[in-house]
Amino acid sequence: xTAPDKILHFTLGPVQGFIxxxxxxxxxxxxxxxxxxxxxxxxxxxxxxxxxxxxPEVEGDDLFKAITGKGGEPYIxxxxxxxxxxxxxxxxxxxxxNAGELCKKAIEGKWEELEKAVYDQFxxxxxxxxxxxIWARQVKDFWEMNWVIGDEIKGEDNGNWLDQRKxxxxxxxxxxxxDLCRLMGRYxxxxxFPRIGGxxxxxxxxxxxxxxxxxxxxxxxxxxxxIALIKRLFPVLDEVxxxxxxxxxxxxxxxxxxxxxxxxxxxxxxxxxxxxPGKQQSEYWKSAEDNVSVDFMxxxxxKLFHLPKNGLFKLDGHLLHKDGVQxxxxxxxxxxxxxxxxxxxxxxxxxEKVGAYPSEFYAILIMDGDRIGxxxxxxxxVVKNGLAKFTKAVKDYFxxxxxxxNPANGVLIYAGGDDVLAFVPVDTAIEAARILRVKYDEAxxxxxxxxxxxxxxxxxxxxxxxxxxxxxxxxxxxxHYIDNIAKEKNGRDSLAIAVMKPGGIAYDWVSCWTRxxxxxxxxxxxxxxxxxxxxxxxxxxxxxxxxxxxxxxxxRDVEPAFADAGLMEAVLVAEYKKQPGNSKLSFExxxxxxxPLLTIGLPLHRKTGKPEKSKDYNFDGAxxxxxxxxxxxxxxxxxxxxxxxx
Numbered sequence: 217x218t219a220p221d222k223i224l225h226f227t228l229g230p231v232q233g234f235i236x237x238x239x240x241x242x243x244x245x246x247x248x249x250x251x252x253x254x255x256x257x258x259x260x261x262x263x264x265x266x267x268x269x270x271x272p273e274v275e276g277d278d279l280f281k282a283i284t285g286k287g288g289e290p291y292i293x294x295x296x297x298x299x300x301x302x303x304x305x306x307x308x309x310x311x312x313x314n315a316g317e318l319c320k321k322a323i324e325g326k327w328e329e330l331e332k333a334v335y336d337q338f339x340x341x342x343x344x345x346x347x348x349x350i351w352a353r354q355v356k357d358f359w360e361m362n363w364v365i366g367d368e369i370k371g372e373d374n375g376n377w378l379d380q381r382k383x384x385x386x387x388x389x390x391x392x393x394x395d396l397c398r399l400m401g402r403y404x405x406x407x408x409f410p411r412i413g414g415x416x417x418x419x420x421x422x423x424x425x426x427x428x429x430x431x432x433x434x435x436x437x438x439x440x441x442x443i444a445l446i447k448r449l450f451p452v453l454d455e456v457x458x459x460x461x462x463x464x465x466x467x468x469x470x471x472x473x474x475x476x477x478x479x480x481x482x483x484x485x486x487x488x489x490x491x492x493p494g495k496q497q498s499e500y501w502k503s504a505e506d507n508v509s510v511d512f513m514x515x516x517x518x519k520l521f522h523l524p525k526n527g528l529f530k531l532d533g534h535l536l537h538k539d540g541v542q543x544x545x546x547x548x549x550x551x552x553x554x555x556x557x558x559x560x561x562x563x564x565x566x567x568e569k570v571g572a573y574p575s576e577f578y579a580i581l582i583m584d585g586d587r588i589g590x591x592x593x594x595x596x597x598v599v600k601n602g603l604a605k606f607t608k609a610v611k612d613y614f615x616x617x618x619x620x621x622n623p624a625n626g627v628l629i630y631a632g633g634d635d636v637l638a639f640v641p642v643d644t645a646i647e648a649a650r651i652l653r654v655k656y657d658e659a660x661x662x663x664x665x666x667x668x669x670x671x672x673x674x675x676x677x678x679x680x681x682x683x684x685x686x687x688x689x690x691x692x693x694x695x696h697y698i699d700n701i702a703k704e705k706n707g708r709d710s711l712a713i714a715v716m717k718p719g720g721i722a723y724d725w726v727s728c729w730t731r732x733x734x735x736x737x738x739x740x741x742x743x744x745x746x747x748x749x750x751x752x753x754x755x756x757x758x759x760x761x762x763x764x765x766x767x768x769x770x771x772r773d774v775e776p777a778f779a780d781a782g783l784m785e786a787v788l789v790a791e792y793k794k795q796p797g798n799s800k801l802s803f804e805x806x807x808x809x810x811x812p813l814l815t816i817g818l819p820l821h822r823k824t825g826k827p828e829k830s831k832d833y834n835f836d837g838a839x840x841x842x843x844x845x846x847x848x849x850x851x852x853x854x855x856x857x858x859x860x861x862x
Contacts (some may be wrong), residue, residue, distance in 0.1 A: 221368040224267070224315045227298040228255050228323060229360045236691045237400045237444065241627060241639060242474040244687070245291075246447040248630040248637070249464065250330070252293030254323045254359075256283045259299055261322035262315060266305040271596060272296055272633060273604035278611070282462050289466035294607050296633045303365070316363030323359065331355045333459045334446050339406070342424045346408025354403055354442040395439065399688075403441035432511050468617055469519055475627055475639075477578045478533030478540060478683040483521050483625045483641045485574035486536070488852035490524060492569055501527030503562035504535055507555035510548040520616050521625050528566075533683070536574050538563060575847040576682050577715075579645035581626075582694045583652060583676040585634025586708040595668045602663035602672065603633045609655040610636055613648075624648035634674065642680060643848035646738040649676045649711060653729055673709035673729075675702040680843065681716040690716060701726050707822025713737075715843050723836040723843065727819030728827040737816045737837060741844035746809055748795050752842045755791055756835040784833045785814055813838050 228251065235247035259269050260283050274280040278290040303315040312318050335343075335351060343351070392404040395411045395418070409418035418439070426436040433452055434440075440448065450456065451471045457463040465471050489497060504512045505527070513530045523529045534540030541559045549555035567573045585603075592599050612618040614628035624644040629637040634656075640648050653674055660672040677697035681690040693716055702712040706726045711734055714724040727733050740747075788810040793799055798806065816837035820827035 221302050221304045222315075222365060223270075223368045224262070224301045224303045224319075224363060224365050225298075226258060226301070226316060226319050226363040227361070228258065229297060229362075231297055232695075233400065233402075234443070234447075235630075236688060236695075238447075238687055238691070239399060239438075240474070240687065241476060241480075241629070242451060242471070243399070243444075243447055244637075244691075245471070245474055245629050246451060248293040249291065250293075250447065250450070251297055252279060252295045252630075252632060253283070253460065254326055255297045255299065256280050256295045257322045257326045258319035259295065259301070260284050261318055262301050262303065262306065265309065265315075265318060266307050267315065268302040268305070269299060270302055271300040271592065271600050273600045276604060276608070285461075289462045289464060289468075291464035291469055291471055292611055292628055293630050294611065294632045296635075302368070315365060316361070319363065320361050323361065327355070327359065330450060330459050331442070331446055333453055334449050337453060338425065338428050338449050339445070341428065342421060343406075344408060344421075347406050347421075350404055350406045350408060351442045354406075355446075358443055397441035397444055398438050399444040400441050403443060405439040406442055406445070407439065430511055475520065476533040476683075477639065477681075477687065478537060478576075480533075480625075480627060480639050480641060481576055481578040481683050482533060482536040482574035483523075484643050484849040484853060485570065485572060486521070486523055486529060487625075488570045488572070488849070489528065489566060492566075494526070496566070496569055497524075497526065497528045500562040500566050501531065503558055504531055507550050507558050508535070508544070508548060509550050520622060520627060522616060522621070535559065536563070537576060537683075538573070539576070539684075570852065572849060572852055575642055575849060576684070577642050577680050577847045578683060579640050579642055580679045580681065580690055580694045581636070581638045581640055581645060581649055581676065582698050583634075583636040583649070583656075583674055584698055584703075585656070586673045586675055586703065588634045591670055591672070595665075595670060598660070598663050598665055598668055598672075602660035602665060605659035605662055606656050607631050607633065609659060610652060613652065613655065614638060624651075641848075642844060643850055643853075645678045645680070646711075646713075646734070646741075646844075649678060650734065650738075652676075653711075671709075675708050675710050675712075677702055677712045677714075679714050679716050680847070682718060685716060685718060693721070697724070697726075705821075707827075709822065709827075713840055715840060723839040725816070725819065725834055725837045725840045726821075727816075728822055730820060730827065733816040733819050733837070736812050737841050738844075740812050740816065740838070740841040741848060742850050744842060744845040747792075747813075747838075747842075749842070751791065751795060752838040755788070756839065758791075759787060760835045784817065785810070788813055788817075816841065 231251065234251055235244065238244040238247065256279055259274060259280065263269060263284070272295065274295070277294055278288050279292070279294045282288045282290050301315070306315055306318070308318065312321065339347065339351065391402045394404040394408070397403045397405050407418050407421035409415070409421060411418060419436070422439055423436045426434045429449065429452060434448060450459070453459060512532055512535060534544060538560060541556060541563060544556065546552050546556070588599060588603075610631040611628065613620045614622050614624065614626050616622040624640050624647065626638045626640040626644065626648060629639065636652060638648070653676065656672070656674045665672045675698055677694050679690055679694045679697065693714065697712040697714055701724075702708070702710040706712070706728065710726055710728050712724070712726040715722045725737070785807065789803060789806040792806045792810050793801055801809075817833045817835070818829045819834055819837065821830055822828070
């Protein structure tokens with residue numbers, strides 16, 4: 217009888233705490249890249265010792281190729297933090313007799329190289345005895361690694377071994393004392409000085425450390441822990457390729473200057489600015505050069521958006537917005553308020569030439585496969601191949617040098633397995649989500665999903681957020697909308713959209729993926745001309761209390777009082793005919809005009825089986841469309857309409 221194969225399931229964490237605790241887009245990218253890079257080194261160590269990675273597919277993965285010395289300079293984390301391997305043929309190096317320990321040592325070794333490089337270049341020159349102690353403690357105890365080894369039994373699902381193992385969790389870190397990190401609030405900041413009684417020493421330490429880099433990389437008031445500093449500073453290491461193994465992004469992308477959310481929000485406007493004569497562009501650039509003394513080139517050319525390389529397009533994102541100029545530190549302006557006034561005049565001049573000001577809103581797009589973990593056991597090969605194809609398609613779509621040329625003008629943060637995280641301008645958010653949803657279907661169709669009898673679906677959330685809202689808060693809301701709204705509440709295979717302003721969520725909407733209503737809400741946003749601005753707001757103000765009751769967010773176990781779609785249709789027709797110039801329209805003409813609003817107002821949800829129309833009219837759908845029409849700036853860069861069967 218042939219001996220069963222030995223199987224290893226391995227996972228590396230924490231995930232959310234390491235990635236999502238971020239002040240800026242580079243923090244977010246750095247966390248996701250490092251987690252994937254470390255996981256990849258564990259996989260590579262196992263393969264080098266004679267093991268075979270079963271899941272995920274690594275043979276064609278760019279990150280895995282680079283880790284194993286096969287070339288390339290990838291910058292996207294594309295390997296998950298969890299993997300499965302056949303370890304029957306592993307020959308253990310001296311001092312190791314356990315496949316999990318082999319992976320653990322590989323991760324710890326690479327992590328030690330990285331943290332030591334950051335410490336030596338930035339921290340050592342300002343460190344005191346307490347700093348050294350805090351740093352050593354935090355980097356040593358941070359990672360949580362779990363694994364299970366067992367015999368492969370044909371026909372038996374071993375995919376839940378790790379979940380059972382995690383129930384025995386012993387890696388529980390206690391919250392640290394002292395002054396805490398401004399990003400990762402469980403951990404002590406590394407100066408060691410208490411805020412009360414040691415404020416001067418603390419300020420001196422952080423001012424000295426900030427002086428070793430730039431204000432864009434580290435503000436003196438941030439006061440971070442070792443883990444947050446590693447994420448923040450590893451991209452600016454003098455010889456990052458000696459630690460990572462290559463320079464992420466190579467010459468194609470500058471990982472030091474990731475575009476800020478304020479810059480991403482302005483991209484559609486910048487595309488219009490690009491059309492102005494060079495002299496007009498250079499005037500505002502010259503104003504910034506003359507009036508801003510510190511780090512006004514916060515967006516050194518990213519190459520992501522195919523924008524010109526000249527000065528204006530390198531300006532810090534805040535300098536593209538009036539309130540960003542208003543908020544700029546007066547100490548960093550050459551002549552204080554006089555310089556601020558000159559900047560505002562220069563920006564207003566550019567806005568007048570373009571005929572618009574840049575939007576203050578950008579979008580976070582987060583996507584996740586539905587019930588993938590539950591399907592791996594029964595259809596491992598299909599899932600493995602489908603996810604590999606999808607990951608490649610996502611990277612190609614957002615790659616400015618790839619076949620698609622980044623049509624979404626997006627900033628891809630992570631694409632690994634069934635997970636996607638990206639930043640996009642308002643005008644391309646829904647289109648990007650739709651296209652990636654199609655690419656997911658195509659990937660699994662090519663992988664043979666049609667032979668499984670299973671539906672391989674994907675859910676998504678789009679949060680339109682004002683750039684001044686803390687990034688962590690927006691990310692938290694994005695995870696809430698995909699997990700609790702798109703998946704749990706709406707039955708999966710859904711898209712949830714929310715508009716987030718400083719006071720909280722202004723409007724939200726969710727529907728299962730279908731041409732109607734998902735495509736429809738985007739169509740209204742691109743051309744809302746047949747509806748007056750007040751029409752959308754009047755509808756909600758006048759009728760929402762009747763249709764939604766006192767608590768519009770409440771889950772109802774009974775049918776609402778006004779669940780008749782025909783009644784809502786009559787209401788919309790009557791209101792539409794009240795608009796100037798519409799009074800003589802026939803009922804049928806007005807009905808045709810309001811049909812798109814009825815479509816998005818009755819989105820689809822899934823309780824069981826096929827999607828069904830909601831019985832509750834969603835008044836926010838039209839307001840989401842109206843918001844997008846105002847903030848999307850489509851009129852500045854009109855695209856040719858073509859058939860899109862996505």
